Amino acid sequence: MAEYKLTTPLTDDDIIKLKAGDVVYLSGVVYTARDAAHMRMVKALDEGKELPFDVKGQVIYYVGPSPARPGKPIGSAGPTTAYRMNPFAPRLISLGQKGMIGKGKMSDEVKQACMKYKACYFASIGGAAAVVGSAVKEAEIIAYPELGPEAVRKLVVEGMPLFVCFDSYGNDLYEMAKKEWAGKFKLA
Amino acid sequence: MAEVRNVSVKDVEEAIYKMALDAAYHLPEDILEAEKKAYEKEQSPVAKKVLETIFQNVDVSSKGEFPLCQDTGLAVIFLEVGQDVHFVDGYLVDAINRGVERAYKDGYLRKSSCNPLTRENYGNNLPAIVHTFVVPGDKVKIIFDAKGGGSESMSKVQMMKPADGRDGIIQTVVDWVIQAGPNPCPPVIVGVGIGGDFERAAVMAKHATLRKVGEPSPDPVLADMEKEIYERVNNSGVGPAGLGGLTTCLGVHVEMEPCHIATLPLGINIACHVNRHKEIVL
Numbered sequence: 001m002a003e004y005k006l007t008t009p010l011t012d013d014d015i016i017k018l019k020a021g022d023v024v025y026l027s028g029v030v031y032t033a034r035d036a037a038h039m040r041m042v043k044a045l046d047e048g049k050e051l052p053f054d055v056k057g058q059v060i061y062y063v064g065p066s067p068a069r070p071g072k073p074i075g076s077a078g079p080t081t082a083y084r085m086n087p088f089a090p091r092l093i094s095l096g097q098k099g100m101i102g103k104g105k106m107s108d109e110v111k112q113a114c115m116k117y118k119a120c121y122f123a124s125i126g127g128a129a130a131v132v133g134s135a136v137k138e139a140e141i142i143a144y145p146e147l148g149p150e151a152v153r154k155l156v157v158e159g160m161p162l163f164v165c166f167d168s169y170g171n172d173l174y175e176m177a178k179k180e181w182a183g184k185f186k187l188a
Numbered sequence: 189m190a191e192v193r194n195v196s197v198k199d200v201e202e203a204i205y206k207m208a209l210d211a212a213y214h215l216p217e218d219i220l221e222a223e224k225k226a227y228e229k230e231q232s233p234v235a236k237k238v239l240e241t242i243f244q245n246v247d248v249s250s251k252g253e254f255p256l257c258q259d260t261g262l263a264v265i266f267l268e269v270g271q272d273v274h275f276v277d278g279y280l281v282d283a284i285n286r287g288v289e290r291a292y293k294d295g296y297l298r299k300s301s302c303n304p305l306t307r308e309n310y311g312n313n314l315p316a317i318v319h320t321f322v323v324p325g326d327k328v329k330i331i332f333d334a335k336g337g338g339s340e341s342m343s344k345v346q347m348m349k350p351a352d353g354r355d356g357i358i359q360t361v362v363d364w365v366i367q368a369g370p371n372p373c374p375p376v377i378v379g380v381g382i383g384g385d386f387e388r389a390a391v392m393a394k395h396a397t398l399r400k401v402g403e404p405s406p407d408p409v410l411a412d413m414e415k416e417i418y419e420r421v422n423n424s425g426v427g428p429a430g431l432g433g434l435t436t437c438l439g440v441h442v443e444m445e446p447c448h449i450a451t452l453p454l455g456i457n458i459a460c461h462v463n464r465h466k467e468i469v470l
Contacts, residue, residue: 036307066258066298075296076249076258081338081371104338104371104430125238125429126338126373127462128245130254148309149258149298161241163234163431174370177432181232182425185434 005159009057010098015118018164020171024122025159030059030101034080036150037143038088045091052143052152056096059122063101064149065133073139074155078129079103082121086110093119101162105174114166121166123173132160190272193326195470197275197283200330203468204287204316207332208263209295211464212255215246219377219438219463222401226375226428226435235433242428242461256462260297261334263288263316266395270325281318288316300337319391327469331398334464339372340457345390348452357382357454358413362420364456365437370430373460377401378417378440381455382410383447389455396441397459398467405442414440428461 001021006014008028018024031053033041041051062082066075082102089100090113098119100106103126114120124132138156145151165173220243227239249256265284277283292299292313299313323329344364348356357380365378381392404411417440427433438461447453 039307064258064298064300066255066260067296069253069296072253075298076254076256078258080259081341083371103373105369123370123429123431125241126370127257127460128241129258130248130256131241131245133254133258134248148311149300150309174430177234177427177430178369178425180425181235181427181432181434183423184231184425185419185422 008059010059011057012118015098015120015168018120018167019169020164020167020173020176022164024162024164026059026122026162027158027160028156030061030155030157030160032061032063032065032153032155034062034064034150035084036147037152038085040144042088042091053154055092057098059099059101060092060097061101061155065153066129066149068139074133074136074153076129077133077136079124079126081126082106089113093117106166111166111170111172114168115170118168120164120168122162123165124162135160190326192274193270193272194276195273195328196277197280198277199470200275200280200328201283201287203330203470204265204284204332205291207330207466207468208288208291208297208334211332211334211466212260212295212297213249213252215249215256215462216465218401219461220246222438223375223461226438230434232427232433234431235428235435238428238431238433239435255295255297256464257336257460258298259300259336259338260292261336261464262301263313264333264335264394265316265318266331266333266398267318267320268323268329269320270327271322272326273328284316284318285314289314329467329469331465331467333394333398336460339376339460342368342372343393343457345386346454346456347386348454350450350452352452354413358417358420360454361417361456365421365458366424366426368458369426372458374426374430375428375435375438375461377459377463378421378437379457379459380417380440380442382442382444382453384445384453385447385451386453388445389453390457391455392443392445393455393457396443397457397463398465399441401439401463407444410442410444414442
């Protein structure tokens with residue numbers, strides 16, 4: 001289990017050194033999008049329109065933050081459950097997206113796309129939202145403001161701690177971790 | 189004849205307002221204690237790190253600027269109304285909704301209610317979901333539960349066969365919680381409702397998540413089932429945040445009611461590791 005400090009945008013070289021279970025401290029710009037924003041982005045692609053941002057090399061954080069208090073860029077901002085983005089992620093990965101941040105399992109199709117196009121799914125700790133939110137440096141709504149918490153935001157983060165869940169070799173941290181610890185619990 | 193006691197819905201509104209704010213920023217003490225105990229027993233270094241992050245999160249949130257979780261939930265209210273209570277100063281449910289709307293606005297809490305089909309966000313987190321029970325006496329007990337979508341989505345009602353019995357129920361619950369894995373933000377609290385009918389099984393399961401965590405059912409048969417599910421779920425290896433370890437659930441709470449001779453309804457509701465709930469008696 002290695003540790004890496006990475007800054008977005010990510011390249012193939014960044015991705016191929018990562019293995020499931022590695023810890024990444026991510027800095028730079030990440031874009032937020034969840035269900036409603038993904039539906040709109042994929043619709044835009046279907047209609048031949050441009051996405052609100054170029055996904056090439058970018059990392060999308062699956063989050064719908066709580067409202068920012070005055071003087072703060074954002075409220076609490078932990079990951080949402082990623083499987084709901086299964087239908088959209090492979091298409092965006094094929095266009096050059098390099099990473100997703102979320103929590104929970106994603107599909108085999110997403111895993112295959114990570115292998116084929118060199119991308120990673122990063123797991124973050126669900127419910128550690130105050131810790132993540134209070135560490136976000138900047139936040140700006142860049143698309144779909146009417147979606148409220150689901151609007152697309154451009155965040156600047158520094159040293160955001162992440163676990164590599166799907167690497168570009170077909171490994172899955174959740175499955176590996178479960179196997180390692182199964183059967184070891186003893187009632188006190 | 190028992191005397192009727194007037195209760196102002198304005199007091200209900202204030203109680204809801206305060207509980208909603210309190211729940212969003214302050215973890216219930218029993219949950220934190222259970223997590224600290226789990227930390228002592230935990231052997232996985234990653235799991236320990238996850239639990240440390242959770243403790244750090246509780247600290248940051250308690251300062252009152254960042255809620256425990258960005259998903260501050262739909263407001264679920266369990267109301268136990270004494271039959272000698274008479275509500276005055278307006279309509280009870282309007283007052284509850286006003287309390288929720290004000291708290292979610294003033295507390296910078298996320299508004300998560302939307303149109304199920306268009307997904308349009310209503311921007312006020314309304315309506316609250318209210319379960320009302322009429323009980324003896326002249327008091328009003330209010331339980332406030334801020335229920336997040338991630339754990340709620342990992343819930344279900346299954347109409348089992350009577351022949352499935354105790355062991356079939358345990359197997360179904362264990363399999364379900366393990367396959368949910370990292371999705372509902374473990375370590376979780378597992379609520380189980382057995383019997384009643386289709387909707388009662390679901391309501392019991394959710395109500396069960398709000399019991400003091402780890403407190404066994406007073407019914408020894410159910411307490412025994414809770415213990416077995418607890419051990420088997422924690423033996424899954426899923427662990428905190430699903431990143432492996434010995435702490436997948438903090439507690440398993442089972443409630444049961446009589447059912448029809450042809451049915452065996454089973455409700456499973458999962459609460460995440462912040463399990464925000466508060467209660468008050470007026």
